[in-house]
Amino acid sequence: MRTSIATVSLSGSLTEKLTAASRAGFDGVEIFENDLLAAPLTPEEIRARCADLGLRVDLYQPMRDIEAVPAEEFARNLRRARHKFELMRRLGADTVLVCSSVSPLAADDDALAAEHLARLAGLAEEFGIRVAYEALAWGRHVDTYDHAWRIVEAAGHPALGTCLDSFHILSRGSDPKGIEDIPGEKIFFLQLADAPLPAMDVLQWSRHHRCFPGQGGFDVAGLVRHVLRTGYTGPLSLEVFNDVFRQAEAGPTAVDARRSLLVLQEAVGTADLPAPVVPTGIAFAELVTHDTEPVSALLGALGFARTARHRTKPVDLWQQGEARVLVNTGPAVPRGATGLAAVGLRSPRPSAAARRAEALLAPVLPRRRAPEDAPLDAVAAPDGTELFFCPEPARPAPGEQPGGPAEPPRPDWRADFEPVAHGPAATAVRRIDHLALTQPWHHFDEAALFHRGVLGLHAQESVDVADPYGLLRSRAVTNSDGSVRIALAVGAAPGDDTGRAQHIALATDDVIAAARRFRAAGGRLLPVPANYYDDLAARHDLTEEELRTYRELGILYDRDPHGVFRHCYTRTVGRVFFELVQRDGGYRGYGAVNAPVRLAAQHAVRAVTGG
Ligand SMILES: O=C(O)c1ccc(O)c(O)c1
Numbered sequence: 159m160r161t162s163i164a165t166v167s168l169s170g171s172l173t174e175k176l177t178a179a180s181r182a183g184f185d186g187v188e189i190f191e192n193d194l195l196a197a198p199l200t201p202e203e204i205r206a207r208c209a210d211l212g213l214r215v216d217l218y219q220p221m222r223d224i225e226a227v228p229a230e231e232f233a234r235n236l237r238r239a240r241h242k243f244e245l246m247r248r249l250g251a252d253t254v255l256v257c258s259s260v261s262p263l264a265a266d267d268d269a270l271a272a273e274h275l276a277r278l279a280g281l282a283e284e285f286g287i288r289v290a291y292e293a294l295a296w297g298r299h300v301d302t303y304d305h306a307w308r309i310v311e312a313a314g315h316p317a318l319g320t321c322l323d324s325f326h327i328l329s330r331g332s333d334p335k336g337i338e339d340i341p342g343e344k345i346f347f348l349q350l351a352d353a354p355l356p357a358m359d360v361l362q363w364s365r366h367h368r369c370f371p372g373q374g375g376f377d378v379a380g381l382v383r384h385v386l387r388t389g390y391t392g393p394l395s396l397e398v399f400n401d402v403f404r405q406a407e408a409g410p411t412a413v414d415a416r417r418s419l420l421v422l423q424e425a426v427g428t429a430d431l432p433a434p435v436v437p438t439g440i441a442f443a444e445l446v447t448h449d450t451e452p453v454s455a456l457l458g459a460l461g462f463a464r465t466a467r468h469r470t471k472p473v474d475l476w477q478q479g480e481a482r483v484l485v486n487t488g489p490a491v492p493r494g495a496t497g498l499a500a501v502g503l504r505s506p507r508p509s510a511a512a513r514r515a516e517a518l519l520a521p522v523l524p525r526r527r528a529p530e531d532a533p534l535d536a537v538a539a540p541d542g543t544e545l546f547f548c549p550e551p552a553r554p555a556p557g558e559q560p561g562g563p564a565e566p567p568r569p570d571w572r573a574d575f576e577p578v579a580h581g582p583a584a585t586a587v588r589r590i591d592h593l594a595l596t597q598p599w600h601h602f603d604e605a606a607l608f609h610r611g612v613l614g615l616h617a618q619e620s621v622d623v624a625d626p627y628g629l630l631r632s633r634a635v636t637n638s639d640g641s642v643r644i645a646l647a648v649g650a651a652p653g654d655d656t657g658r659a660q661h662i663a664l665a666t667d668d669v670i671a672a673a674r675r676f677r678a679a680g681g682r683l684l685p686v687p688a689n690y691y692d693d694l695a696a697r698h699d700l701t702e703e704e705l706r707t708y709r710e711l712g713i714l715y716d717r718d719p720h721g722v723f724r725h726c727y728t729r730t731v732g733r734v735f736f737e738l739v740q741r742d743g744g745y746r747g748y749g750a751v752n753a754p755v756r757l758a759a760q761h762a763v764r765a766v767t768g769g
Pocket residue numbers: 219220255257292294323349364365397
C-alpha cells in the first residue's frame with residue numbers, strides 16, 4: 159500500500175519536512191495549511207519540489223467550521239473554499255480535508271450539514287477535487303466517525319467522502335468494527351496515529367500526545383484491518399501531533415515513522431518482512447573509555463578477570479561466569495566519557511536478524527571492523543548503540559523462534575581474542591541481568607518501537623521515576639525467558655544529566671556476599687540514606703539482622719507477587735555504573751520503587767566528588 163505522512167508530524171521548514179519524508183521512503187504527504195503559509199515557495203514550486211522528491215500531495219488540510227452554519231456564514235465559507243480549491247489546483251492536491259465544525263454558530267442539524275457539504279463538494283468537483291469529511295473527537299455536534307459517515311451518506315455527492323482518523327475513533331472508545339459498513343470507495347482518506355493511555359482532555363491529548371502506531375496504547379492495526387475489509391485503496395497516512403516530534407530533527411523522525419508503518423503493515427498482512435529473530439542472551443557489553451584505570455579497578459573489584467585481548471585492537475575481554483565486558487580504549491572518546499557503546503546479542507540466526515533490522519531501516523554496520531575480524535552482523539540502534547548479532551549454536555526455543563533456515567556456522571567472536579595470563583575470576587557474578595541504556599530525550603518512543611519491532615522483544619509498561627531534579631521515564635524490553643533484558647530510560651528534558659547515565663546490572667545468587675567481596679577488594683558501593691531503611695522496616699517484615707546488613711552495604715529491597723529483589727550499586731565512572739542484583743522466586747521488575755532513592759544518592763555523591 160502507498161504510505162503518506164502529514165507535514166505536521168515532522169519538525170522544521172516545509173522543505174526539511176518534505177526532504178525527510180522522501181528520504182525515509184514515504185510515497186506522499188498531507189500538506190498542512192500552516193506549513194504552506196509559512197513556506198517561502200509558491201504552490202507551483204512546492205508541487206515541483208514534491209515531484210522531484212517522488213512525493214504525491216495526497217491531502218491538503220484542514221478546512222474548518224464549514225457546515226451547518228447560518229446562511230450568510232456559509233456563503234462566506236464557499237468563497238473561502240473557492241480560494242483554497244484554486245490554491246490546491248496549483249499545488250497538485252486533489253483531496254481536501256474538512257474537520258467537523260467546532261464553531262458555536264454551528265447548528266445541531268444533520269440535514270443542514272449534509273446540504274452544506276454537498277454544495278461544497280459540488281464546487282470542489284468543478285476543480286477536480288474531492289472533499290473528505292472527518293469527525294474531530296471534540297467536534298461541536300459531530301464527534302464520532304459513524305455520525306460523520308451518516309451525514310456523508312445523506313449528502314449523497316460523489317465528490318464527498320469521509321476521512322477516518324484512528325485517533326478520533328479510538329480516543330472516543332468507538333467500536334472500529336462499524337467501519338466495515340462504509341463502502342471502501344467512500345473512505346477518501348485514512349489517518350493513523352497512536353496515543354498513550356490513559357486519556358486526558360481529548361483536545362490536549364490529540365494536539366500534544368499523539369505518537370506513531372505501535373508507540374502508544376491504541377489497537378491501530380485492528381482498526382486498519384477493518385478499513386482494509388471495506389476495499390479502501392488509499393494511502394496509510396500518519397498524522398501525528400506531538401510536541402517532541404515538533405522539536406526533534408525531521409530526518410530521524412521520518413525514519414521512525416516509516417518503521418512504525420512497516421511494523422503495522424506486517425501486522426495487517428500487507429508487508430512481507432523477514433521474521434523477527436529474537437535474541438537468546440547477552441553475549442557481551444562493550445565499554446569505550448580512556449579512563450582504563452578506574453574501569454579496570456571497578457571490574458577487578460567486582461571479581462572479573464581480564465582473560466583475553468583482541469588480536470589487533472586495544473580491546474580487553476573481562477569475564478566472570480557468563481558475564482562478559484569488553485573494554486575498548488581505541489575510539490576517540492573524550493576523557494571522562496566512559497560509556498556503553500555496543501551490545502553483543504546472542505542470536506540463533508544472525509544474518510536473518512540483520513536482514514530484518516535492515517528491512518526496518520536500521521543502519522547496517524560493516525560486518526568486519528577490521529579485515530582479520532570474524533564477520534559479525536551488526537546494526538545501530540536509534541541511540542547509536544551498536545548491536546552485534548553473535549552466532550550461537552541453534553537450540554530450539556519453542557514458541558519464540560519462527561522456523562527459518564539454519565545459517566552456516568560462523569567463527570565465534572571470541573576467536574578474535576587472544577587469551578592472556580590471568581588469575582581466577584570470582585564466582586559471585588553469573589551473567590548480565592540487564593542493561594540500562596539511556597536514550598536521547600526525543601527518541602524514547604522510537605527506541606521502544608525499535609527494540610520491539612526489530613528485535614522481537616516484548617515492551618513492558620513505561621514507569622515514571624522521580625529524580626531530585628526531574629523525572630526519569632523507563633521502559634523495559636525483554637525476551638520471553640528474561641535472558642535479554644534492556645531497560646530504556648530517558649530524562650525529562652534535553653540535557654538532563656541523570657538521564658544520561660547507563661548501567662550494567664550483574665546477576666548474582668548472593669548479593670550480600672557479592673557486595674562484601676566487592677568492598678573487600680577496594681570497591682565503593684553507593685551509600686543509601688538511613689531513612690530508606692527506616693521506611694523499609696515499616697513496609698516489610700525483615701529481621702533486625704537483615705536490615706543491619708542492608709544498611710551496612712547499601713542494599714535496596716523490593717518484592718513483587720513473584721519474588722524478592724535485592725540490589726546495590728557501584729560508583730559511576732564517566733556515564734557508567736554497575737549494579738549487583740539478586741532475583742529470587744521469579745521477581746520480574748527492576749526495583750523501580752527504589753530508583754528515586756538511588757538517583758538522589760547518585761546526585762549526592764556527584765555533588766561531593768564531582769563525578
Ligand atoms: O487538531 C486539529 O484541529 C486537527 C486538524 C486536522 C486533523 O486531521 C485532525 O485530526 C485534527
